[in-house]
Amino acid sequence: MEGRNTLQKELIYRALCAMDNHPTAAMVYDQVHRDHPAVSRSTVYRVLARMAEEGKILRLELGGSDSRYDGTIRPHGHVRCRICGAVADLPPVELSAPADTGGFLLEGWAVIYRGLCPACRRQAGQ
Numbered sequence: 318m319e320g321r322n323t324l325q326k327e328l329i330y331r332a333l334c335a336m337d338n339h340p341t342a343a344m345v346y347d348q349v350h351r352d353h354p355a356v357s358r359s360t361v362y363r364v365l366a367r368m369a370e371e372g373k374i375l376r377l378e379l380g381g382s383d384s385r386y387d388g389t390i391r392p393h394g395h396v397r398c399r400i401c402g403a404v405a406d407l408p409p410v411e412l413s414a415p416a417d418t419g420g421f422l423l424e425g426w427a428v429i430y431r432g433l434c435p436a437c438r439r440q441a442g443q
């Protein structure tokens with residue numbers, strides 16, 4: 318049982334890392350399911366959530382939409398297209414923690430730019 322779980326976890330991790338579009342859990346499931354029909358939807362959702370908690374992958378909360386996952390965990394910024402929702406990586410942003418945290422213990426940060434992707438820019442003539 319443990320062996321099968323580890324194998325499925327590895328499959329899901331590799332599928333995520335091979336996708337460069339910061340997929341939702343549903344998109345990762347579609348990808349994994351194509352080659353490995355035995356892997357269930359609930360397993361994919363559970364494994365992704367677990368790996369994000371363990372810090373093995375990133376979960377991006379972009380507001381409103383489903384969480385997106387990212388196999389790249391080194392610090393980097395993101396940009397999200399406000400029209401089609403495409404998410405891409407940007408170089409890391411230098412941030413220093415504020416002196417006054419309002420009593421919060423800071424554990425991390427996320428920088429998400431909004432804008433238009435190249436395809437939507439062309440469409441909009443910008």
Ligand SMILES: [Zn+2]
Nearest residue numbers: 398401434437
């Ligand atoms: Zn777009």
Ligand SMILES: [Zn+2]
Nearest residue numbers: 387389405406
């Ligand atoms: Zn990313």
